[in-house]
Amino acid sequence: MMCDIPIPIDDSEGIVRAILTIHLDPKGKLKTNTFRPKPGTQDVSVMRHSYMGSDACKVKAKGIISSSAKIEYKGLAVVGASEIRAVGSEVTDSRNGMGHYCGHADISHGSVNPPAGEPDDPMLVDKLRALKNAARYYPDPDPSNENWTGRLIE
Amino acid sequence: MILSHAIANTRAEDCAADAHQMIYAVPHVQHFGSRLADFAAAREAIEQASINESNWDGDGALAISPEVKANALAVLQMIEMTAVPAPEITPNPNGTLSLEWETDAGAAQLEIGKSLFGFYARAQSAPAIICSGRTDHLNGLFGLLVNDLIYRKSNTEGVTTDLVYASDDV
Numbered sequence: 001m002m003c004d005i006p007i008p009i010d011d012s013e014g015i016v017r018a019i020l021t022i023h024l025d026p027k028g029k030l031k032t033n034t035f036r037p038k039p040g041t042q043d044v045s046v047m048r049h050s051y052m053g054s055d056a057c058k059v060k061a062k063g064i065i066s067s068s069a070k071i072e073y074k075g076l077a078v079v080g081a082s083e084i085r086a087v088g089s090e091v092t093d094s095r096n097g098m099g100h101y102c103g104h105a106d107i108s109h110g111s112v113n114p115p116a117g118e119p120d121d122p123m124l125v126d127k128l129r130a131l132k133n134a135a136r137y138y139p140d141p142d143p144s145n146e147n148w149t150g151r152l153i154e
Numbered sequence: 155m156i157l158s159h160a161i162a163n164t165r166a167e168d169c170a171a172d173a174h175q176m177i178y179a180v181p182h183v184q185h186f187g188s189r190l191a192d193f194a195a196a197r198e199a200i201e202q203a204s205i206n207e208s209n210w211d212g213d214g215a216l217a218i219s220p221e222v223k224a225n226a227l228a229v230l231q232m233i234e235m236t237a238v239p240a241p242e243i244t245p246n247p248n249g250t251l252s253l254e255w256e257t258d259a260g261a262a263q264l265e266i267g268k269s270l271f272g273f274y275a276r277a278q279s280a281p282a283i284i285c286s287g288r289t290d291h292l293n294g295l296f297g298l299l300v301n302d303l304i305y306r307k308s309n310t311e312g313v314t315t316d317l318v319y320a321s322d323d324v
Binding site for chain 1: 210249252261266267269271276
């Protein structure tokens with residue numbers, strides 16, 4: 001299927017991360033692991049909200065949850081592409097990645113991948129905290145609804 | 155007290171003990187109320203976060219292994235003996251568990267793996283304290299360090315340090 005989103009990501013774009021139960025502390029605030037990379041990579045899956053819109057981002061966010069896990073979808077967090085770059089990370093389009101879709105992107109932190117089951121470089125925490133603090137969290141008031149019914153994401 | 159040392163240390167206990175001594179050697183404040191309950195909740199959180207299946211976050215996360223869970227429970231028991239409040243428990247995509255603390259004065263995180271740990275602490279406006287090493291070298295002194303750094307705000311004011319610990323046995 002044709003993807004008409006430009007591949008370069010402009011600094012002005014809003015980048016969305018799906019927020020799950022594990023990303024929130026008991027007060028409902030984002031935790032440092034919100035932008036932790038996938039195992040074996042330094043990449044974090046995100047969505048190009050400026051092109052996809054809130055409804056499509058929600059559909060994809062809900063779609064990643066494993067039915068057997070005790071992890072629930074809770075909402076969306078948005079961070080500017082410029083804010084990602086300001087902390088020394090990069091965000092790039094990754095529509096052609098395995099199982100990815102038009103609008104999928106990856107944040108890359110550029111640090112060394114740890115062995116499976118072992119910790120990341122502790123210095124990465126600085127970037128993770130900076131991104132967490134820059135991100136605006138939008139709780140989903142009605143997760144079962146097919147559409148986004150929460151506050152306007154901007 | 156101004157610190158401007160850069161120290162390389164190869165043992166976790168030395169890392170925590172040295173950093174703790176260099177920051178402030180002071181009596182610790184007792185945390186009252188529900189501290190016991192908070193630690194019980196943290197143990198329960200480790201149990202719940204120890205997810206046996208992979209891809210639990212829908213993005214390729216590794217399962218949290220029994221070794222990681224056992225290491226995290228052991229560390230929690232050690233730091234419970236100190237004055238630091240109970241941490242938040244967070245499962246990470248690489249199959250590790252993090253013990254996390256955050257206050258207005260700063261943040262600290264102890265990430266526990268199968269055989270290694272990574273420690274990060276930063277008081278506001280001070281450089282980060284970084285340490286890594288083997289999990290069997292961990293001890294409760296990390297709890298003392300976290301307590302002094304981010305729960306005793308007045309004691310960290312004016313402290314500047316560029317302590318960087320790098321274990322060469324990892």
